[in-house]
Amino acid sequence: MTGKCLREYLSLVSETVVKYKGRFLVRGPIANIIEGIPYQFLAIVEFPSTKEAETWFYSEEYQKIIEMRISSTEGWFIITEEFSPPK
Numbered sequence: 001m002t003g004k005c006l007r008e009y010l011s012l013v014s015e016t017v018v019k020y021k022g023r024f025l026v027r028g029p030i031a032n033i034i035e036g037i038p039y040q041f042l043a044i045v046e047f048p049s050t051k052e053a054e055t056w057f058y059s060e061e062y063q064k065i066i067e068m069r070i071s072s073t074e075g076w077f078i079i080t081e082e083f084s085p086p087k
Contacts, residue, residue: 005068005072006041006072007012009065009068009069009072011028012065012068013065013069013083016056016059016061016065017045017056018021018061019056019061020047020052020055020056020059021047021048021052022045022046022047022052022056022081023025023038023045023046024043024044024045024046025045025046026042026043026044027042027043027044028041028042028043029041030042039074039075041073042076049078050079050081053079056078057079060085
């Protein structure tokens with residue numbers, strides 16, 4: 001993502017995430033890539049459930065801006081259950 005597009009997308013996406021009960025746990029440039037594909041930006045968003053994450057993803061509000069992300073970035077988007085380490 002580049003300057004203006006990044007700022008606009010992040011501003012708009014933040015509003016949609018909050019509306020759908022999500023919160024950013026991580027959002028910003030990657031400080032130190034130790035191993036693997038060197039993506040430059042990382043976002044991790046937490047929602048109360050995968051159902052609520054999917055509701056946000058397919059919402060009218062997010063679908064209006066998703067093309068900004070798709071056309072400006074390379075990467076992937078994953079919705080997953082909460083990780084619980086084995087006991």
